[in-house]
Amino acid sequence: MRSSLIRLQEDLRRADDSLVRLLGAWRSDGRAEPGQFVEFWEGREAQARRLYELEYGARSSLQGFQSGANTVAPVPSTLAGPAGVEPQDEEVDEEETRDAGEEPALRKDGNPHAAYRVVVDRAFLTEPEALRALDERLAAGHQVRVVDQPLIKLLIADEETAMVQLEAGRSVILGPPLVRLAVELFESVWQRSRPYLREDGDLDPADRRLLQLMLSGLTDAATAHQLGTSPRTVQRRLRALMDAASVSSRVQLGWYAMRNNWV
Template identity: 35%
Template sequence: MAAGGGGTGGSAGMFAGLGLSGAEEEVYLLLLTVPGGSAAWLGARCGLPPGRVPAALEALAAQGLVERPATGGGAWSAVPPDVALEELVLRREVELRRARGRITELTRAYRRSRPGAEAGELVEVISGRDSIADLWRTLQLGVRERLRVLDKPPYVRRSDPETELAVLRRGVTMHVVYESRALLDPDRLAEIRTLARAGEQARVLPELPLKLALVDDRCALLPVSAGSELQSVLLVRPSSLLDALVGLFELYWSHALRLPAPGGAEAGPEDHRHRQLLTLLAAGLTDESIARQMGVSARTVQRWVRELMDRFGARTRFQAGIQAARADLL
């Protein structure tokens, strides 16, 4: 039975990212399991078409993965993978770094060819709702370490939780400050809770001055104007302006209240109720609005709020929220 599986030799395998063809990978994997073998013997074991094995062996030898036989027709042998593959990986990493280094140069050439390039390279204007939404998705998919967002309705397009969940699964740190209006929509609130369970760190303020997204320390995205209709955005690249926007985010982040993390399976009904109530209180909702969200009467909400205030010895709802934050409930 062929080590590569079936002798197809054309499909991408586990080492396709290192530039190995299916045939090359199949031959190399087979050689890893035996002390050595001739080209004819390997061809019979792999089931590859005539001529494919010698070509694969030559390609593997050129990449340092196999050693040639001492005599013609002799046995080929595999170079240990911890040596050969590690060197191949390092070579690929060098190539990728070189390619990444070219991105800045290519981006400059791209911007110089666009209308308004004479205005400078630090800020670019993107117009049109579809273009803005596509750019935002591209920035999310390209984030490497950290994404920081001031989230303020209205939205250009319905949010895409799957994209954000994929970002979190990659280990990206995500800090989001939500304006309280975002929590008034039950569907949006459910999405926020899903993201919080996946690792998003969320906080809330009654009001935010603008929408803002900071992608690593590479760029920022914010509206051209503060109007309700988002028609144009600014893409800000590394500059003193970007530094100022980072400072703005950190200021609002430091003043925002943490949203309660959704309770796990071990959380009881009372814990879940308290967390939901604290979330809606932090959003600035009235007792009547909270009652509609939680499916109870306004009188019941008032009783629950009073219980929280008594629990923390608070004289006002705001004090109860502060005490809850200190108790790590928010």
């Protein structure tokens, strides 16, 4: 089983690498007209605004990977609106705002017209406020899953347009037909990921969060920091879960948790 998981992680890593190499080759080739199939965006502000436009312009679906070191879209998002206006939760009448000669303030409450599917990785779970951000997604009806291997940063809108971050200062927008590469990569990872906080599980949500962090490989200290408790408390709670599962190691606890819908 362990060898199968290792092969799976390698397959997904190669798929990520292949997509990034293909995009780099496309850029250096120079045969495509500007804006045809791909657009390159550089700089934090430009990337953040394009990401915002993509999310809130979607009509039906949004699919994304979220990883750590979010220099473009922090967790949670803190991108300032025009003239320093902070993002807001309430719905804004953008046409009315524009008629008044003002730019609409940026929103952060999610696109109400789109169904969200999001996969996060281990690096994301170490981000400050990551668990709160995921809980807010679940409360908003988003589907959230977790993988252990690193992910590229990706957002797909309506399966028609995708944004892939190539490096901290540069992203690429993919249109048809290249967007299919991003869609297929997302679906492959989605099928191999595990749900974040299963609603049909038998455990208390706090214990499910603890198991998710353990399965993602976080240390006891990092887990305690995310949960707002102490490493000793983390160890005591894991020991109690091991006793409940009648196992003697954390590895066995992980397998038991996955087999019995604890995570």
